[in-house]
Amino acid sequence: MSTEPGTVEPITGKYVHVDVDGTDYRIYFEENGPDDGIPLLCQHTAGCNNQEWRHLLADDDITDEFRVIAYDLPFHGKSVPPTSDDWWEEDYELDAEQFAATIVGIADALDLQDPIYMGSSMGGNITLELADWYPDRFRALIGLECGAYSPGFHIDWLDHPHVNTTEVNAYSCWGLMAKQSPEQTRRETMYLYEQGATGVFKGDLYYYSVDHDYRDKLDQIDASECPLYAVNGEYDYLTDPADGRAVADGIGEGAIAVEMSDIGHFPMSEHPALFNGYLSEILADITGDREGDLPETLRPDDVDVELSPSS
Amino acid sequence: MTETELGSQAWWEHYKETVNSDPEMKVRGHDKFDENFYIEIGDDRFLLQIDRGEIDAIVPNPAMNHQWSFGVEGDTEAWEEFVQEIPPAFNHEIIASHYRSAVKGDDGHLQLTGNNKAIFQNLRAFQRMLDLLRKAHNNGGNL
Numbered sequence: 001m002s003t004e005p006g007t008v009e010p011i012t013g014k015y016v017h018v019d020v021d022g023t024d025y026r027i028y029f030e031e032n033g034p035d036d037g038i039p040l041l042c043q044h045t046a047g048c049n050n051q052e053w054r055h056l057l058a059d060d061d062i063t064d065e066f067r068v069i070a071y072d073l074p075f076h077g078k079s080v081p082p083t084s085d086d087w088w089e090e091d092y093e094l095d096a097e098q099f100a101a102t103i104v105g106i107a108d109a110l111d112l113q114d115p116i117y118m119g120s121s122m123g124g125n126i127t128l129e130l131a132d133w134y135p136d137r138f139r140a141l142i143g144l145e146c147g148a149y150s151p152g153f154h155i156d157w158l159d160h161p162h163v164n165t166t167e168v169n170a171y172s173c174w175g176l177m178a179k180q181s182p183e184q185t186r187r188e189t190m191y192l193y194e195q196g197a198t199g200v201f202k203g204d205l206y207y208y209s210v211d212h213d214y215r216d217k218l219d220q221i222d223a224s225e226c227p228l229y230a231v232n233g234e235y236d237y238l239t240d241p242a243d244g245r246a247v248a249d250g251i252g253e254g255a256i257a258v259e260m261s262d263i264g265h266f267p268m269s270e271h272p273a274l275f276n277g278y279l280s281e282i283l284a285d286i287t288g289d290r291e292g293d294l295p296e297t298l299r300p301d302d303v304d305v306e307l308s309p310s311s
Numbered sequence: 312m313t314e315t316e317l318g319s320q321a322w323w324e325h326y327k328e329t330v331n332s333d334p335e336m337k338v339r340g341h342d343k344f345d346e347n348f349y350i351e352i353g354d355d356r357f358l359l360q361i362d363r364g365e366i367d368a369i370v371p372n373p374a375m376n377h378q379w380s381f382g383v384e385g386d387t388e389a390w391e392e393f394v395q396e397i398p399p400a401f402n403h404e405i406i407a408s409h410y411r412s413a414v415k416g417d418d419g420h421l422q423l424t425g426n427n428k429a430i431f432q433n434l435r436a437f438q439r440m441l442d443l444l445r446k447a448h449n450n451g452g453n454l
Contacts, residue, residue, distance in 0.1 A: 151414060152410060152413070152414035157427065157428070157431035160431070162428065162432065163428075163431045163432055164340075164432070167339070167434070167435050168431050168434050168435070171434050171435045171438055172406055172431075172434065174404060174406070174438060175403060175404025175405065175406045175407035175408075176407070178400075178403070179396075179397055179398060179403050179445075180397050234400050235400045235401075235403065235407075237400070237401050237407040237410050237411055237415075238410065240400070240401075
C-alpha cells in the first residue's frame with residue numbers, strides 16, 4: 001500500500017454492541033475487504049489491541065478475497081469497560097468461558113456467516129475452547145502460537161505499584177519475537193503493548209497461564225467438520241512448534257500443525273510481510289485453493305520473502 | 312571483536328564503550344538505571360557497576376566488598392549463542408532463556424538470579440544492556 005501523502009487507507013472502524021450473558025459491551029472493530037468476502041475474524045494477544053492486525057487489514061492480496069475484521073476485546077483498545085458494571089471494584093480477570101462467549105457474541109452481533117476465526121497467543125489457545133464448545137459456529141479456526149497449556153506467565157510484577165508496568169508489560173514480551181524480524185515492526189509491537197490499561201495484561205494472563213489447560217481434554221475436540229490449524233513460530237518460547245504439533249496430535253482428524261520458520265509469538269505485527277505470506281498458504285488450504293498438503297514447516301523461501309538484517 | 316574474544320578484557324572494554332554511547336540508554340528514564348548486576352560466563356563472573364545508565368566499572372571475580380542486585384548465569388556455549396547476530400531460538404533474549412529453563416526444564420539456557428523486583432523495575436534498561444552485548448560482539452550488528 002502506498003504511503004504517499006494523501007493516501008487514505010480503506011480500513012474502516014466502527015462500534016458494535018455485543019450481548020454477553022446479559023451485559024452490553026460496546027466493541028470497537030476495524031475491517032477491510034468485500035462485504036461478501038469470507039469473514040476472517042482476528043483476535044489480538046493478551047493485553048494488546050486490534051492494531052496488531054493493521055498490516056493484515058491493509059494487505060490487498062488478502063482483503064481482495066477475505067473480509068478481515070479485527071476487534072478490541074472489552075477493556076482493550078477502544079472497547080471501554082461495560083457501563084453497567086462497577087468494574088473498578090474488582091481486578092480484571094479473564095476466564096475461558098467469558099473469552100469464548102465474547103468471541104462468539106461478536107461473530108453473532110456482526111451476523112457473520114461461516115467466519116474463519118484467527119488469534120495469536122491467548123487468541124491461539126482459545127481455538128481449543130471454541131473447537132470444543134462452539135464447533136458449528138466457524139468455518140475454520142487458526143490458532144497462532146497455540147498450546148494446550150502455557151504456564152508461568154501470570155506474573156505479579158506485571159501489575160505492581162513499584163514497577164513501571166507500562167514498560168514492563170511490553171518488554172517482558174520482547175524476547176517472544178525473532179531477532180531477524182525487522183526492528184521497526186518489533187518496536188511497533190512493543191509500542192502497541194505499552195497502550196494497555198493497568199492490570200489488563202495480567203488479567204488476560206490468568207486465562208492464558210492458569211485457566212486454560214487442555215492437556216487431558218484434546219480428545220474432546222472433534223475437528224472433522226471445522227478444521228483447526230495450530231500454527232506456531234520457531235522463536236516462540238512460550239508455545240513452540242512442538243506444542244502446536246502436540247495439539248494437532250491430541251485432537252487427531254481435522255487438526256493440522258504448521259511450524260513457521262524465523263518468526264516468533266507476534267507474527268502478524270513483528271514481521272507482517274513474512275506472516276501474511278505464511279497465512280496465505282493456510283487460507284488457501286482452508287478454501288481448497290491450494291494444491292497438496294501444507295508442509296510441516298513454512299519457510300521464508302516458500303513465500304518469496306527475503307530476510308534481511310534489521311539493525 | 313571476534314567470537315574467540317568473548318569475555319576478554321578488550322571485549323568488555325568495547326562493550327562498555329558501546330553501552331555508554333548508546334542513545335537508547337539515555338531516553339525514557341533509562342538514565343535512572345542504577346542497579347549493579349553480574350554476568351557469569353562459564354566459571355567467570357564479571358560485575359557490572361552501573362551509574363545512571365552507564366557502566367562505571369566492570370569488575371572480574373567480585374567478592375564480599377562488592378554488591379549487586381541480580382545476575383545472569385550460563386555456560387560459555389549459551390553466551391556464544393546469545394551474542395550471535397541471529398541467535399538460535401530460546402537463547403536470543405534473557406526472559407526467553409530463563410523461561411525455557413525455569414518452566415520448560417530445558418538445559419543449556421541463560422538463567423536469572425537475584426532480586427526479581429529489581430529486575431522488573433529495571434527490565435527495559437537491563438534488557439537493552441544485554442542486547443548491546445550482541446551489538447558490541449558484532450561491531451554494531453543486529454539486536
